[in-house]
Every structure is written in structure tokens, then in C-alpha cells.
Amino acid sequence: xxxxxxxxxxxxxxxxxxxxxxxxxxxxxxxxxxxxxxxxxxxxxxxxxxxxxxxxxxxxxxxxxxxxxxxxxxxxxxxxxxxxxxxxxxxxxxxxxxxxxxxxxx
Amino acid sequence: xxxxxxxxxxxxxxxxxxxxxxxxxxxxxxxxxxxxxxxxxxxxxxxxxxxxxxxxxxxxxxxxxxxxxxxxxxxxxxxxxxxxxxxxxxxxxxxxxxxxxxxxxxxxxxxxxxxxxxxxxxxxxxxxxxxxxxxxxxxxxxxxxxxxxxxxxxxxxxxxxxxxxxxxxxxxxxxxxxxxxxxxxxxxxxxxxxxxxxxxxxxxxxxxxxxxxxxxxxxxxxxxxxxxxxxxxxxxxxxxxxxxxxxxxxxxxxxxxxxxxxxxxxxxxxxxxxxxxxxxxxxxxxxxxxxxxxxxxxxxxxxxxxxxxxxxxxxxxxxxxxxxxxxxxxxxxxxxxxxxxxxxxxxxxxxxxxxxxxxxxxxxxxxxxxxxxxxxxxxxxxxxxxxxxxxxxxxxxxxxxxxxxxxxxxxxxxxxxxxxxxxxxxxxxxxxxxxxxxxxxxxxxxxxxxxxxxxxxxxxxxxxxxxxxxxxxxxxxxxxxxxxxxxxxxxxxxxxxxxxxxxxxxxxxxxxxxxxxxxxxxxxxxxxxxxxxxxxxxxxxxxxxxxxxxxxxxxxxxxxxxxxxxxxxxxxxxxxxxxxx
Numbered sequence: 001x002x003x004x005x006x007x008x009x010x011x012x013x014x015x016x017x018x019x020x021x022x023x024x025x026x027x028x029x030x031x032x033x034x035x036x037x038x039x040x041x042x043x044x045x046x047x048x049x050x051x052x053x054x055x056x057x058x059x060x061x062x063x064x065x066x067x068x069x070x071x072x073x074x075x076x077x078x079x080x081x082x083x084x085x086x087x088x089x090x091x092x093x094x095x096x097x098x099x100x101x102x103x104x105x106x
Numbered sequence: 107x108x109x110x111x112x113x114x115x116x117x118x119x120x121x122x123x124x125x126x127x128x129x130x131x132x133x134x135x136x137x138x139x140x141x142x143x144x145x146x147x148x149x150x151x152x153x154x155x156x157x158x159x160x161x162x163x164x165x166x167x168x169x170x171x172x173x174x175x176x177x178x179x180x181x182x183x184x185x186x187x188x189x190x191x192x193x194x195x196x197x198x199x200x201x202x203x204x205x206x207x208x209x210x211x212x213x214x215x216x217x218x219x220x221x222x223x224x225x226x227x228x229x230x231x232x233x234x235x236x237x238x239x240x241x242x243x244x245x246x247x248x249x250x251x252x253x254x255x256x257x258x259x260x261x262x263x264x265x266x267x268x269x270x271x272x273x274x275x276x277x278x279x280x281x282x283x284x285x286x287x288x289x290x291x292x293x294x295x296x297x298x299x300x301x302x303x304x305x306x307x308x309x310x311x312x313x314x315x316x317x318x319x320x321x322x323x324x325x326x327x328x329x330x331x332x333x334x335x336x337x338x339x340x341x342x343x344x345x346x347x348x349x350x351x352x353x354x355x356x357x358x359x360x361x362x363x364x365x366x367x368x369x370x371x372x373x374x375x376x377x378x379x380x381x382x383x384x385x386x387x388x389x390x391x392x393x394x395x396x397x398x399x400x401x402x403x404x405x406x407x408x409x410x411x412x413x414x415x416x417x418x419x420x421x422x423x424x425x426x427x428x429x430x431x432x433x434x435x436x437x438x439x440x441x442x443x444x445x446x447x448x449x450x451x452x453x454x455x456x457x458x459x460x461x462x463x464x465x466x467x468x469x470x471x472x473x474x475x476x477x478x479x480x481x482x483x484x485x486x487x488x489x490x491x492x493x494x495x496x497x498x499x500x501x502x503x504x505x506x507x508x509x510x511x512x513x514x515x516x517x518x519x520x521x522x523x524x525x526x527x528x529x530x531x532x533x534x535x536x537x538x539x540x541x542x543x544x545x546x547x548x549x550x551x552x553x554x555x556x557x558x559x560x561x562x563x564x565x566x567x568x569x570x571x572x573x574x575x576x577x578x579x580x581x582x583x584x585x586x587x588x589x590x591x592x593x594x595x596x597x598x599x600x601x602x603x604x605x606x607x608x609x610x611x612x613x614x615x616x617x618x619x620x621x622x623x624x625x626x627x628x629x630x631x632x633x634x635x636x637x638x639x640x641x642x643x644x645x646x647x648x649x650x651x652x653x654x655x656x657x658x659x660x661x662x663x664x665x666x667x668x669x670x671x672x673x674x675x676x677x678x679x680x681x682x683x684x685x686x687x
Contacts, residue, residue: 001204013456013459013460015459015460015463015464015489015490018463018465018467018482019463019466019467019486020468022479022482022483023470035574038152038574051652089455089456089459090455090458090459091459091460092462092467093462093463093466101511
């Protein structure tokens with residue numbers, strides 16, 4: 001499995017990771033989950049799934065500059081930045097999985 | 107029996123309200139008291155309160171306490187409580203509040219507003235005051251009655267001080283406050299009856315709000331109030347003195363002798379910015395006293411009108427303050443409701459999101475005939491079902507008026523149950539969960555379900571705190587302290603610890619240090635449960651060195667001690683009282 005095809009889930013409920021593992025691991029993508037305070041240094045996942053909250057350390061996200069990401073949070077942004085997909089809860093898992101698939105394929 | 111409550115207005119339990127149902131309840135520091143106070147200066151069983159049918163009210167009795175029971179500043183042995191009484195024991199102060207025994211007659215039914223063309227309205231103005239007199243009098247107390255005797259001046263000043271005192275008494279409703287002011291005003295000016303009309307801000311109409319008679323005045327026909335006089339005072343902002351006879355040429359001396367004279371004074375209640383209403387007092391001099399006791403024909407004098415104008419100003423300020431307080435209270439309530447809804451919606455949304463994740467996998471598994479996927483999905487659904495169950499139970503525990511259902515049991519069994527329940531979660535998070543149960547734990551009466559919930563909340567928090575930490579450990583330990591005969595559960599973790607600033611807010615409702623994972627209910631609920639058991643929760647933590655939560659509950663020999671004899675109901679936990687060591 002290539003390193004760039006892995007998915008890193010930052011924060012959020014464990015269910016997100018469990019669903020992503022059930023769907024993507026059989027397809028050869030590793031799915032890891034970490035807390036924002038324990039972000040691995042030097043890792044370069046294929047996609048970052050980032051749960052935002054009011055406790056977020058904004059500078060932490062800079063570590064993954066250039067990495068395609070899915071941001072799950074409260075904010076609704078109509079014009080997402082390139083390489084970024086945004087979701088606000090409650091979202092449909094089908095849409096989340098579709099967004100990750102398209103980012104992995106880019 | 108009237109409903110009564112004790113509200114803690116000062117002390118560690120500030121904000122708690124206890125409902126009294128009439129049966130005897132004891133108050134004290136000891137765990138067995140239905141009203142238990144966290145106050146070291148209070149005796150174990152300090153006092154008791156019960157409804158005494160022979161005196162028709164609640165009576166508080168001191169139970170030979172070390173520091174005494176104080177009611178309204180005076181030490182008592184036994185005292186019949188009145189609405190608004192302040193009871194102090196140790197550093198804890200209560201406010202006693204009681205509903206009226208009989209339903210009051212509506213004020214409007216006790217007044218008869220007579221319109222201008224009604225032949226019964228014979229009043230005419232005999233003197234009036236400048237609109238600013240009331241304000242000036244209040245600013246310059248020495249001028250309240252320039253021509254009055256020193257004794258009278260002192261009495262008038264005392265009335266104004268008493269009105270000020272009543273106005274700042276937090277217990278009084280607006281109706282009660284106005285009634286009390288009327289009582290004082292009637293007493294000091296020697297009136298027979300009085301009423302207050304308050305300006306309704308929505309309709310701009312004057313609405314009768316309070317009515318009162320002097321003690322001993324015979325009850326009977328409604329108090330006549332001249333609409334034209336009220337309107338005159340309202341429009342001009344001037345206090346007036348009126349009489350219905352001497353200046354009215356329509357009445358002969360004979361008819362005056364038969365009917366007597368009715369005098370009235372009506373003053374505006376001018377607030378800081380607008381007219382808040384009018385104050386109206388009258389007196390009826392019986393014909394036999396008319397020329398005997400009142401040589402000049404008037405009971406109400408210019409000096410009394412001056413004083414009433416000052417009282418009117420004072421009353422207006424009190425009404426205004428009352429409205430401000432009401433508005434603040436409503437705003438606070440709305441903010442609290444909004445915050446509660448927002449936080450609960452957020453948690454329910456998270457749980458819904460989890461259920462959607464599980465359902466998605468089940469759906470996928472069904473389509474692909476993949477039982478493993480269905481199982482994984484179902485596990486997520488079950489987990490979220492548990493989360494919603496615990497959220498609902500925490501909300502119910504926190505909000506409900508409840509008494510612990512005491513049953514004799516062993517604390518070790520409850521703690522073991524919690525550890526077993528959390529084993530799989532700890533293993534999933536690669537956390538070492540250790541349960542150390544002391545064999546010296548005696549049986550005790552407690553609410554097993556409640557204590558289970560409290561311990562489970564603390565252990566869950568500990569696991570959350572060390573999740574993701576290499577070598578994460580949580581230890582749950584039971585301890586028995588024979589002196590002071592208490593049971594303890596210690597929950598230790600080697601997580602990141604709790605910063606001092608967060609410790610101060612730890613037990614506040616909806617304060618969570620876990621971000622979106624926490625409801626902010628767990629610790630508040632656990633604290634409430636422990637306090638219901640005559641215990642408490644304490645926390646010791648240093649940043650980087652983990653945290654230890656100590657759950658303490660008093661050991662009770664049997665179920666008869668705490669819950670079954672409770673006549674007071676714990677109505678609301680304090681919202682902001684961190685208890686840290």
C-alpha cells in the first residue's frame with residue numbers, strides 16, 4: 001500500500017474512522033486516527049479528514065499544506081478552496097465517502 | 107397548607123432551593139439531614155422546620171446548635187416563620203418564602219373608580235404640589251417637613267427609611283412590595299385606605315395594583331377613587347389634596363354632619379424617566395368627630411401631602427427597579443434556555459451522525475451480503491444507542507426532583523460492575539484499566555443505580571483523558587474510612603491532567619473539557635448524586651501528572667436514614683460551585 005493513499009482522520013467521533021476503515025481498507029487505503037494534539041510529524045497522507053471545533057489550534061492544519069482534505073465542522077462554505085471539501089454535521093456518509101474517493105483519485 | 111421553600115442565598119450551597127412539605131425536616135451538616143449544609147460552622151443537626159397547625163405556619167426550632175439559629179438577625183429557640191424571613195446558621199443564609207394562605211381578593215374588586223360626571227364624585231382639589239416636590243424632598247431629607255415638629259420629622263424619615271428597606275428586600279413580589287409601602291404610608295399619614303395604580307407599559311393605562319386599609323378599618327364597600335383626580339395627577343404630575351365637602355356649595359352643613367367628610371391625597375409616582383403610576387390615600391371622618399377632632403375641617407395637611415409625594419417618588423423608583431430586575435431575569439432565562447438547547451442539539455446531532463455511520467455500513471452490508479460489515483455497522487448503532495441513553499439519563503438525573511432510592515448493598519459490587527462494563531472500551535483504546543477493591547468495605551445503604559452512574563461517568567472521563575496516551579492507565583479503587591465513617595471511590599489516571607483554570611469550572615453544567623465528545627453533564631450529574639448521598643466529589647490534579655477524582659459518600663446502616671424521611675425536596679443544584687481540593 002502506498003503511503004500517499006492513506007487517510008488520516010484528525011479528531012472527531014470514532015465512528016467516522018470506523019466507517020472509513022470498513023469502506024477504504026478493503027480497497028487498500030490505510031485509515032489512521034489521531035488527535036490534533038498528537039499529530040505525527042513528517043507524515044504525508046493522501047487525504048486528511050479534519051474535524052474542526054472551537055478548540056482547534058489553527059496552526060496545526062498548516063502541517064498538511066497541499067494535502068487534499070475534507071473538513072467536517074459547523075461552518076458552511078459554499079466556495080471550497082481547491083483540494084478541500086467541506087461538510088457540516090449532520091452529513092450523509094455517502095457524500096463524505098464520495099468526496100474522499102474523488103480527492104484520492106486527484 | 108401553604109407551599110413554602112427555603113432558598114440558600116449565602117454559603118457553599120447558594121442557589122439550592124428546598125421545598126417544605128409540612129413534615130418535620132432537619133437542617134445540619136450531618137449526612138442524615140434532609141437539608142444537608144456544606145458548612146463547617148453548622149452543627150450536625152442544627153435546626154428543624156415543620157408546619158405547626160396550632161399557630162398556622164411553619165416553625166423553625168433550634169436543636170441545641172453550637173452557633174445558634176438566627177432569624178432576621180436575632181437568635182431564636184423557636185420562631186414562626188413569615189414570608190421573606192432570613193434564616194442564618196453558620197455562614198449559610200436562607201430565604202423563607204411562602205405562598206399566601208388565602209387567595210387574595212383582586213385589587214380591582216376592592217376599588218370603585220368613579221368617573222367625572224358621576225354625581226357621587228364630589229371631590230374638589232383644595233391644594234396641590236409642584237411636580238418636583240417629591241424628588242426634592244428625597245434629595246434633601248431635612249426639608250421633608252420643614253414646618254413639622256422634630257418628632258414628626260423623625261417619624262417621617264423613619265417611614266422613608268423603611269420604604270427604602272422594603273424596596274431592596276429581594277423576596278417581595280411587586281404586589282407585596284406595593285402593599286407593604288401602602289401599609290406604611292397609611293400608618294404615617296393617618297389614612298383609612300389606600301391604593302396604587304401602576305402604569306401598564308403595554309397599554310399606557312393605569313391599572314389598580316395594590317389596595318390596603320389601616321388596621322381595624324371596617325371591611326365593607328369598595329374604596330371610591332375619583333377618576334378625574336387620578337387623571338389630573340397623571341397629566342400634570344402634581345400631587346393633590348382633595349375633599350368632598352367643605353368647598354362644595356351644594357352641600358349644606360346638615361348633609362356634612364350626616365355623611366362626614368372624605369378627604370383624599372393623590373400623588374404621582376414619578377420614576378427616573380417616566381410616570382410609573384399614582385398613589386391614592388383617603389380618609390373618612392365620621393360626622394360625630396367632624397367638628398370635635400378636626401377643628402380646621404381637614405385630617406390631611408399640606409405637610410402630609412409633602413411626605414406622601416416623597417413616598418410616591420420612592421415607590422416609583424422601587425417599581426422601576428423591580429421592572430429592571432424582571433427584565434434581567436427574563437433575559438438570563440432566555441439565554442440559559444438558548445444555551446441549553448444549542449448544547450443538547452449539538453450532542454444529539456453528533457449521536458445522529460454516529461447512527462448514520464452505523465446505518466450506512468448495515469445498508470452496505472445488506473447490499474453486499476457481507477455479515478461482517480453488518481456487524482460492524484450494528485456495533486456503531488448500539489454504541490450510539492448507549493450514548494443517547496446516557497445523555498437522557500444524565501439529563502433526567504440532573505433535572506429531576508429526586509430522592510435517592512436507598513438499598514443496602516456493597517459498593518465494591520457497583521464499582522466492579524462499572525469496571526467490567528468499561529473493560530472493552532479501555533482495551534479498544536489500549537488503556538490499562540485496573541480495579542482495586544478493598545475487602546474492608548462494609549455494606550451500606552445507597553442508591554446503587556445513582557452511584558453506578560456517578561462512578562461510570564468519572565471512569566469514562568478518565569479513559570477519555572488518557573485515550574491516545576502511550577501507556578495510558580486508569581485505576582479504580584475503593585476505600586473505607588472508619589472516621590468519619592465514609593466510603594470512597596478513587597479514580598486515577600495518568601493523562602495530561604487538568605489545568606487550574608479548568609478545575610474551577612469542572613463541575614459546572616455544560617462545561618466540558620472534552621470538546622465535542624463531552625456533554626458537560628457527566629461531572630455535574632455525578633456531583634449531584636454524591637451530594638444527595640451526603641457526600642461529594644473532590645479532584646486533585648497537576649498538569650502533566652494525571653488526575654485523581656475522589657468520590658465520597660457517607661456510610662449509612664440502613665435505608666431508613668437518608669431518603670425515606672426526607673420532607674424537603676432538592677430543587678436545583680448550584681450552577682457554579684467547583685469543589686476542589
